[in-house]
Amino acid sequence: MQLGELQNQIARFERRGVSVIALSVDEQAASLAMIERLGLSFDLGSDPQQAIVKAFGVQNPDTRELAIHAVYIVAADGEIFYRKVGRRRPVSAELIDAIDSFRGVYPKTNEQIEPRRRINVAFPENNFQALITVVGITELPETVDPIEFSRIYSIRKKGSLDDSLVAFKTLTRSSVDAGQQDLYDTAAWLTRLLFFQDIPEALEAGRLLNRRLARVRELEALLEANQSSDRKDELLHTLAQARAGLSLTRAEISNNADAWNLRSAKTTLRSYREVAGASVNVRAALVSVPEDAQ
Amino acid sequence: MHMKELKLKLPLACAFICLLQISTIVAGAEDELIPRYKPSSRSAQPIDIRTNAYGASRDAPAALSIGERVADFTVPRAGGGVVSLSDARDRGPVAIIFYRGHW
Incomplete structure (x- = not known):
């Protein structure tokens, strides 16, 4: 999951009443720079001691300081109905499919897909x-x-x-x-x-x-x-x-x-x-x- | 068995068989409405993304699974304040993303 791509499609999550929380081991100051660069509107949480990472069991076996890339979606009662740990990172469309399927309205065909937005690429660009x-x-x-x-x-x-x-x-x-x-x-x-x-x-x-x-x-x-x-x-x-x-x-x-x-x-x-x-x-x-x- | 009774039951049986067939067709149609993606770029086939097998990783065998309940957490929020899972759950489902970050 690239956070910029997610931000691009955030309206589709909002329409479904789905909140997004992104967690990293970053200090808050570091996250602020990224929020600014990517124009993020959802919450970035800081988990420097990896308490949440450990609770989910997604520590990186190679670098204990970091989490494996992972996406979870929980229902309003806290029960997990979708997860993707490691391997290929899902794109927003896949998460939306999982949410719609969970709600029994998959596939939703009449929804407008947000056009691609050019994101500021970090230096060096090429x-x-x-x-x-x-x-x-x-x-x-x-x-x-x-x-x-x-x-x-x-x-x-x-x-x-x-x-x-x-x-x-x-x-x-x-x-x-x-x-x-x-x-x-x-x-x-x-x-x-x-x-x-x-x-x-x-x-x-x-x-x-x-x-x-x-x-x-x-x-x-x-x-x-x-x-x-x-x-x-x-x-x-x-x-x-x-x-x-x-x-x-x-x-x-x-x-x-x-x-x-x-x-x-x-x-x-x-x-x-x-x-x-x-x-x-x-x-x-x-x-x-x-x-x-x- | 009286002939009259049979006459009455035969259409009923036919109707029942027809219903069975229709329900199979409907189930088949439902089968098509499952979101399927490839778990990794090397996967041969797209599979049902609602299964544990889809999102499992060899690197994290103990990762929480579908159907399990996530404990609420509250962490510092970039930009001030806190992020709380239970607050977010009050508004509906929540997508939780672990990303590498820049440190």
């Missing part, structure tokens, strides 16, 4: 952005402990992304001198080491993409400023050439996307950035709590 970001970082920020960093690196090398994310969260908490940008840079450096250490041609393509993109933007700005000058035709010509070069580099990167594992790199970078962003929010929230309230 392979190109990910590659450019990764290429832009050439060392670990000084504010971050290199020993702790190499521990995360080896956890991820051995396997679990989730485990390494937990370790990264610990690092973002303990590196108190590192600001948001430092933590984002750490995420990028980590992704670079994990994915591109042995693929210099990917890094080279990323650098070229960055240069050509900058050139196109520069020429576009120049053209904008010279709309009525006699340099206009010459600029148009140069811009066309620059755009052609940019397309070539993009094509080369797209053709190598599988070989360079770009999709996975993009997702990894995004996950680490989200942890970094959330940690900064949590820190800010902790700082803003007066001492006598703790």
Whole structure:
């Protein structure tokens, strides 16, 4: 269940008088960032000690800090009539079917389905952005402990992304001198080491993409400023050439996307950035709590 | 058995058989109205989503099952206040989602 997709169809739940509660081990400050990004209108509950997770028996066997992805629907008397634990995540339509079937009105054919809504995708949105970001970082920020960093690196090398994310969260908490940008840079450096250490041609393509993109933007700005000058035709010509070069580099990167594992790199970078962003929010929230309230 | 009685019973028996057949057809039709989905992308067949088998996970053998009652809970709500299952149940069914989150 993607929460953004659920939000998109929330009116169908409301029409049926069905409430939605989403639970995670997140601190509230971290959840707030997501509520804002996805525009969520249903309740997000925080279960950091996993009391509810344990009561439902949905702890993650690999990473005890987390729950398995699970969806339950209970009737008004608290009795479960639908569950989906782990494996393929259900979409809203399936939950609606389960609810209608429970009420004996399945299938409901005359209901309007909400159109797809574009959701703000977290950075990086695509392979190109990910590659450019990764290429832009050439060392670990000084504010971050290199020993702790190499521990995360080896956890991820051995396997679990989730485990390494937990370790990264610990690092973002303990590196108190590192600001948001430092933590984002750490995420990028980590992704670079994990994915591109042995693929210099990917890094080279990323650098070229960055240069050509900058050139196109520069020429576009120049053209904008010279709309009525006699340099206009010459600029148009140069811009066309620059755009052609940019397309070539993009094509080369797209053709190598599988070989360079770009999709996975993009997702990894995004996950680490989200942890970094959330940690900064949590820190800010902790700082803003007066001492006598703790 | 008198002939007259048989004459009376035969149509009744026919009607009964017809009714049986109709009910089978109706049951067959109901069978089509079961929501079915594939439990995972590798599943061969879509199955009835109202069964425990559908939503079971090898990773969570002790997960609560269909038909069991969920204990009420109250947890802190993002944005302030609390989220309470019993409050939500007062308004009708409740979907409870466990998601990974960002930490």
